[in-house]
Amino acid sequence: MSWEINRDRCLRCGGCVAVCPTQALELTENGVIVDEEKCIECGNCEKVCPVGAITVGDDE
Amino acid sequence: MKDVVVVGAGPAGCSVAKELAEEGYDVVVYEKRQEIGAPKRCGEGLSSSAVDNLGLDIPEYCRMQSMDGALVYSPNGDSVRIHSDETVGWILERKTFDKWMAERAAKAGAKVRAKAKVVDLLPENRGVVVEIEGERKKVESRMVIAAGGVESLIAKKTEVKDQSDLEVVDSGYQYEMVNLDLKDENKLELYFGDEVAPRGYVWVFPKGENKANVGIGIAGDLDETAKHYLDRFIENNERFSKASIVEVNSGMIPVGGLLENMVADNFMAVGDAANQVNPIHGGGIREGIKAGQIASEVASRALEKDDTTKEELEIYNHMWWEERGKSLRKVEKLREVLEDLDDEDLNYLAKKLDGQDLMDFTQGKRLSKLGKLLLKRPKMIKSARKLL
Numbered sequence: 001m002s003w004e005i006n007r008d009r010c011l012r013c014g015g016c017v018a019v020c021p022t023q024a025l026e027l028t029e030n031g032v033i034v035d036e037e038k039c040i041e042c043g044n045c046e047k048v049c050p051v052g053a054i055t056v057g058d059d060e
Numbered sequence: 061m062k063d064v065v066v067v068g069a070g071p072a073g074c075s076v077a078k079e080l081a082e083e084g085y086d087v088v089v090y091e092k093r094q095e096i097g098a099p100k101r102c103g104e105g106l107s108s109s110a111v112d113n114l115g116l117d118i119p120e121y122c123r124m125q126s127m128d129g130a131l132v133y134s135p136n137g138d139s140v141r142i143h144s145d146e147t148v149g150w151i152l153e154r155k156t157f158d159k160w161m162a163e164r165a166a167k168a169g170a171k172v173r174a175k176a177k178v179v180d181l182l183p184e185n186r187g188v189v190v191e192i193e194g195e196r197k198k199v200e201s202r203m204v205i206a207a208g209g210v211e212s213l214i215a216k217k218t219e220v221k222d223q224s225d226l227e228v229v230d231s232g233y234q235y236e237m238v239n240l241d242l243k244d245e246n247k248l249e250l251y252f253g254d255e256v257a258p259r260g261y262v263w264v265f266p267k268g269e270n271k272a273n274v275g276i277g278i279a280g281d282l283d284e285t286a287k288h289y290l291d292r293f294i295e296n297n298e299r300f301s302k303a304s305i306v307e308v309n310s311g312m313i314p315v316g317g318l319l320e321n322m323v324a325d326n327f328m329a330v331g332d333a334a335n336q337v338n339p340i341h342g343g344g345i346r347e348g349i350k351a352g353q354i355a356s357e358v359a360s361r362a363l364e365k366d367d368t369t370k371e372e373l374e375i376y377n378h379m380w381w382e383e384r385g386k387s388l389r390k391v392e393k394l395r396e397v398l399e400d401l402d403d404e405d406l407n408y409l410a411k412k413l414d415g416q417d418l419m420d421f422t423q424g425k426r427l428s429k430l431g432k433l434l435l436k437r438p439k440m441i442k443s444a445r446k447l448l
Contacts, residue, residue: 011099011308011309011310013101013309013310013311013312014209014210014211014311014312015210015211015229015231015232015310015311015312017211017213018210018211018229018312019226019229019280019312021222023213023216026213027211044226047226047280047281047282048226048229048231048280048281048312049231049285050231050232050233050285050286050287050310050311050312051233051285051286051287051310052285052287052288
């Protein structure tokens, strides 16, 4: 499981939450958090993030 | 027990809450953010025809600048100038507009609460679990209306929405800038082209006194980010060199994926939570408020009959599709066709179309004119047929 967020870049818009197919993401007071049990590493959140704050998988 | 819990105090949620409260129902609206309307995720434009149609009497302090048209730029820099002698729209201040909407709901008798996060639905959608200042409590109600925006988890907890399709979301990014050199302070500027904004556009929405929302919406499945494209656009434009950034916004815009069904037992979804957005320009204020009005009519009747089953609430599906869905579906088709166009096609169309054409197209009207023009481009024949 590899899901990382750069909290300095994140604007807390919740866009990633909107496209998560397994509802693994949640927008909290402290930014987006992931439920590792639910995440299937599809990469949707990484792709749509307007500011490139999310990295999924091991490719980087 | 409450009559209705509304989840989300944006324009859609406040619209439905106001109408139902006016009918005498006991309504509570929960908003997860600490400030209603902020930070905005919006270019803040609203057309005059929408204002009239919705019957809104928007106070002066929420309207930053009147618009009398637009300057639409094709990839080669040619432009189509849309001009009207009358005001055709407004750039709002969402921060004050959303609060005004909430105030109207509250004055009508609804209870609005900011910084109150709905975390779950109660069984059979008969209420919610809400978290306020770290404390979770159950709030029972006869029905729940989801108006929590594009990321609404509440809508996803029901059968209504299961969206993860990147084809129908755009990724949005925006700066509010000051000290700008605007081309015309009463016109929207729109920039199209694969270089500038793949499957989308860059907008400059003037807010008066050389201020503007400078933003971009692009396809949600690209390799580069929306921020990357917008920063490049700004860097390549000399007239932004003296401008300053006073606010940074981002968000996801549903641009399709209209839902056939937006209800469940004791449950309805309105606004961005139900993908009710104009698929061509991404505007959601009008759609949200309109859907709120339609939903309130249906909910009110259902509550009165004490029958809030899915079957009864389905009237909302029919009414919304009749009034908004059908024309938005046409607009969605237009969006699909535009995606097939390359920069040369766009340059060609810019020469052939005038402002009125563009205004009509965004409302799903007279699309056959576009279809006929595209028939003259051999590789566009297939796409053209979609519009004829």
